[in-house]
Amino acid sequence: MIELVQIGKSYDGKTFVVDDVNVRIEKGEFFVLVGPSGCGKSTLLRMIAGLEPITSGSLRINGKEMNDVPPSERNLSMVFQNYALYPHLTVEENITFGLHTKKISKQERKKRCMEAAEMLGLTDYLKHKPRQLSGGQRQRVALARAIVAQTPICLMDEPLSNLDAKLRAKMRFEIRQLQQQLGITMIYVTHDQIEAMTMADRIMVMNGGRVQQIGEPLDVYNHPANIFVASFIGSPAMNMTKADVLEQSLIFNRERIMRLAHRFPLETKNITIGVRPEHIRLANKNDPYFTVKVVNVERLGTETLITFALTKKEHWIARWNGQCSVRVGDEVPVTIDEQHVLFFNEAGERLYMGVGDDYVSFRETKF
Amino acid sequence: MSIFRSMVTYILLVIGAVIVMFPIGYAFIISFLSGAQLLQGVLWPDEWSLRNYVTAFEKVPLLRYLWNSFIVSFIVMIGQLLVSSLAAYAFVFLRFWGRDVLFFMTIATMLIPWEATVIPNFLTIQKLGWTNSYLGLTVPFFALAFGIFLLRQHFKTIPFELYEAAQVSGVRHFRFFWYVVLPLSKTSLATLGVYSFLTTWNMYLWPLLVTNDEKVRTVQIGLKQMQTQEMATEWGVVMAAVVIVIMPTLLLLFIGQKQLQKGLMQGAIK
Numbered sequence: 330m331i332e333l334v335q336i337g338k339s340y341d342g343k344t345f346v347v348d349d350v351n352v353r354i355e356k357g358e359f360f361v362l363v364g365p366s367g368c369g370k371s372t373l374l375r376m377i378a379g380l381e382p383i384t385s386g387s388l389r390i391n392g393k394e395m396n397d398v399p400p401s402e403r404n405l406s407m408v409f410q411n412y413a414l415y416p417h418l419t420v421e422e423n424i425t426f427g428l429h430t431k432k433i434s435k436q437e438r439k440k441r442c443m444e445a446a447e448m449l450g451l452t453d454y455l456k457h458k459p460r461q462l463s464g465g466q467r468q469r470v471a472l473a474r475a476i477v478a479q480t481p482i483c484l485m486d487e488p489l490s491n492l493d494a495k496l497r498a499k500m501r502f503e504i505r506q507l508q509q510q511l512g513i514t515m516i517y518v519t520h521d522q523i524e525a526m527t528m529a530d531r532i533m534v535m536n537g538g539r540v541q542q543i544g545e546p547l548d549v550y551n552h553p554a555n556i557f558v559a560s561f562i563g564s565p566a567m568n569m570t571k572a573d574v575l576e577q578s579l580i581f582n583r584e585r586i587m588r589l590a591h592r593f594p595l596e597t598k599n600i601t602i603g604v605r606p607e608h609i610r611l612a613n614k615n616d617p618y619f620t621v622k623v624v625n626v627e628r629l630g631t632e633t634l635i636t637f638a639l640t641k642k643e644h645w646i647a648r649w650n651g652q653c654s655v656r657v658g659d660e661v662p663v664t665i666d667e668q669h670v671l672f673f674n675e676a677g678e679r680l681y682m683g684v685g686d687d688y689v690s691f692r693e694t695k696f
Numbered sequence: 697m698s699i700f701r702s703m704v705t706y707i708l709l710v711i712g713a714v715i716v717m718f719p720i721g722y723a724f725i726i727s728f729l730s731g732a733q734l735l736q737g738v739l740w741p742d743e744w745s746l747r748n749y750v751t752a753f754e755k756v757p758l759l760r761y762l763w764n765s766f767i768v769s770f771i772v773m774i775g776q777l778l779v780s781s782l783a784a785y786a787f788v789f790l791r792f793w794g795r796d797v798l799f800f801m802t803i804a805t806m807l808i809p810w811e812a813t814v815i816p817n818f819l820t821i822q823k824l825g826w827t828n829s830y831l832g833l834t835v836p837f838f839a840l841a842f843g844i845f846l847l848r849q850h851f852k853t854i855p856f857e858l859y860e861a862a863q864v865s866g867v868r869h870f871r872f873f874w875y876v877v878l879p880l881s882k883t884s885l886a887t888l889g890v891y892s893f894l895t896t897w898n899m900y901l902w903p904l905l906v907t908n909d910e911k912v913r914t915v916q917i918g919l920k921q922m923q924t925q926e927m928a929t930e931w932g933v934v935m936a937a938v939v940i941v942i943m944p945t946l947l948l949l950f951i952g953q954k955q956l957q958k959g960l961m962q963g964a965i966k
Contacts, residue, residue: 380860401866413857417879426875427865478865 330356331377331482331514335386338372338538347373347538350386356481359508359515363525364535365561371486373535374518378407378484390482401430405482406475410490412467414459414474420446421455424473431478438477445473448507465496472504476511483508485517489524501528522562526550534558556677559603565634567603567671568645574598582640585619590667593680600680601673606634606648608669611661618662621645628652637661720942727936734931748936752922757910758937761918766944768903768914769896771834776892777885780843785873787844788851789859799848806841811901818905832906833914837896843888850884851877890952894945915941 331354338347347369354360362370375381377388379400388395395403414423421442428438446452449469459467468488475483488504489497505528508515519525525532526546534541534549534557541561542554553559559567572579572587574597579587593600612618624644625636633653639645647663655661672680726734727748728741752758786792787799817836826832854877862872878885903914919941922934 378860378864380863400860400863405864407861407864409857409861411855411857413855413861415858415876417876427862427867430866430868430871474861474865484864 330354330391331516332389332392333373333377333386334389336373336376336383336388337385338369338376338381339384345384345538347376350540352533352540352543354514354516356514357512359505359517359528359530361525361529361532362516362518362535363522363532363561364520364541366520368535369538370518370520370535374484374486374516377516378405379403403482404480405484406478406480407484408471408475408486408488410487412459412471412491414467414470416459419456419458420451420462420470423459423470424477427474427478441477441479442473445476448476448510449473449503464492465500468492468500472507476507480513482514482516485515487519488517489519490521497524504528522564526562534561536561552679553603553671554679556601556603556673559671559673559679563605565606565646565648567605568609568639569601569603570639570643570645571599571601574600582642584640589670597674597680599675601675601677603671603673604645604665604669606646609645609647609663609665611649612664616664618664620660620662623655623657623659623661626653626655626657635661637663723935723938726931727939729932731930731932748930748932749940751930751933752937752940755933756918756922756937758915758918758940760910761913761915762940764912765897765915765941768830768833768912769893771830772837772896773889773893775834775838776840776843777889779838780840780847780888781878781881781885782873783839783844784847784851785869785877787848788854789869789872789877802841802844806845814901814905817902821906827906828909828912830912833903833912836902837892840892843892846888847881847884850881854880886952890948894948897945 333350333352333354336347336350337345339345350373362373364370372381376383379395379398383396390403390405415426418426424442424445425438428441433441442455443452446455449472451466451469451473454462454466454470459470462470468491471488475485485504489500492500501524504515504517517524517528529546531544532546532549533543536557542549542558544552549558550562553562553567556569560569570581572581574580574593575586576593577589579589579600579602581587587602621637621639623635623637625634627634627636630652631650633649633651633655635647635649635653635655636644637647674680725739725741728744729738730747733741783802787795787802821827821832821836824832826835858876859872862876898916899914900916900920903917904920907913907917919934919937922937
């Protein structure tokens with residue numbers, strides 16, 4: 330169990346690159362830190378590893394304060410973004426290099442190395458040097474090196490970002506499987522929200538050094554706490570538009586009105602609404618609908634992404650299953666379930682409203 | 697045009713080579729001439745006899761000197777490699793207060809001419825009673841700012857993640873230094889090794905100061921001794937000794953040339 334209590338990091342004593350992080354990571358959990366580059370997620374990971382001193386707060390592993398304990402005594406392993414393999418050593422030597430200091434017998438070292446190599450399909454490459462391996466194989470060597478240490482905690486810093494898309498998908502699965510097989514607590518840093526969604530038990534979304542939201546992937550996807558999380562998680566991103574509030578209606582750029590089933594609190598004047606692409610659907614016969622003009626169509630085979638103009642300035646994307654025959658320039662009737670519309674206040678915080686199950690209706694306006 | 701250019705280049709290079717090689721070539725030829733022939737102004741020996749070489753070994757204990765020089769150069773080389781690499785490791789991989797200031801102070805010592813430190817060094821050696829010993833000939837040269845600088849620059853090219861990975865997996869400093877840093881810095885170590893061997897081999901002033909018998913005296917002093925021993929110097933014999941003495945230098949240069957160039961280049965660019 331890893332506990333972070335008000336963890337902060339500052340290089341100059343004034344500005345904090347990581348600020349006030351509080352989280353408890355359970356044993357055997359796959360915990361993903363996700364955020365755009367520069368959000369402090371790697372710094373946070375390096376602080377847990379002990380490679381970066383902690384400025385404020387306290388880090389506890391299994392209840393023991395670890396702030397000033399050197400990395401070697403924290404009993405964890407780490408996989409680096411560029412693998413950090415020793416170029417002049419063979420795969421086997423790379424895997425067992427860290428074991429020599431841990432008073433492990435030669436047979437045991439050999440046994441662990443073989444096990445790890447077998448698990449990751451490296452048995453034929455044990456005598457090769459890293460430069461003779463492909464990117465995916467190097468990645469596996471780095472994983473094997475983390476595994477043989479048999480530490481209860483494993484940290485990974487964007488381990489898949491140097492691989493191509495196909496291999497990345499495969500390695501996602503392999504890492505996840507490995508983690509479950511061995512029951513290790515995994516802390517995994519990535520900027521790729523797909524990795525975060527597919528691998529994690531829980532994710533922590535970070536931005537600007539601060540925690541935005543912690544939760545299970547689907548929970549974060551369905552109930553984002555603020556605009557940042559809503560727009561960061563999900564691809565294509567959630568459609569977001571600023572709107573003016575007029576009693577039960579929202580006005581977009583003075584062009585469209587959206588009527589809701591409930592009223593907003595009186596003080597709310599400006600809000601942002603968000604709708605996921607998959608929640609905008611083609612209207613059936615009896616649905617209330619609004620007509621939009623299609624600007625772009627991307628057919629991906631299993632689904633079709635339709636970009637349409639909500640207002641003159643703003644484009645939204647709808648995601649429909651299958652291969653739609655909609656063409657650019659078509660006027661199509663679409664509809665949105667009100668329960669799928671998310672509201673955010675001016676500060677970007679989520680507004681939780683009594684959600685009706687009506688459809689929202691849009692109208693063209695002329696002011 | 698390009699043929700013309702390369703012709704000019706090669707002609708200039710040949711002229712340069714001739715100028716540089718002339719003293720060595722001339723010394724080589726003289727080493728086969730007798731004293732009389734030399735005075736007559738003979739430029740090419742009629743017979744290639746090794747008489748002068750034999751005399752050189754008889755006149756002074758040349759073999760002893762060569763052995764001393766070799767021992768001293770070898771010890772200095774090992775000492776410099778060890779001290780420089782350890783210091784460079786600290787400057788690159790350890791975090792401690794005042795690290796960079798300390799490094800620049802180390803570099804700054806390169807500005808002090810070596811001759812300026814000869815007297816204090818000599819006094820120290822004398823106090824320690826190290827005159828006339830290998831210790832006195834070698835220990836003062838172990839710390840070499842240039843060596844520390846050269847190796848530090850090379851160590852900096854080793855990805856820092858390697859160090860961090862070693863830290864996380866609990867690898868101790870010395871193990872990381874010995875099994876990762878040193879093997880990855882072979883070229884720079886070879887460069888520094890050759891450099892320190894040659895500079896020590898060619899050292900003259902210091903051995904002259906701290907030695908006064910032939911037990912530990914090095915070969916450069918031997919050469920001087922040969923010139924001054926008699927009123928009329930037998931140049932043929934002296935040159936024979938010179939040829940013997942420059943042999944190791946030439947050998948090292950020919951063997952280590954590639955490594956030397958690589959190493960110096962690396963230090964320069966990175």
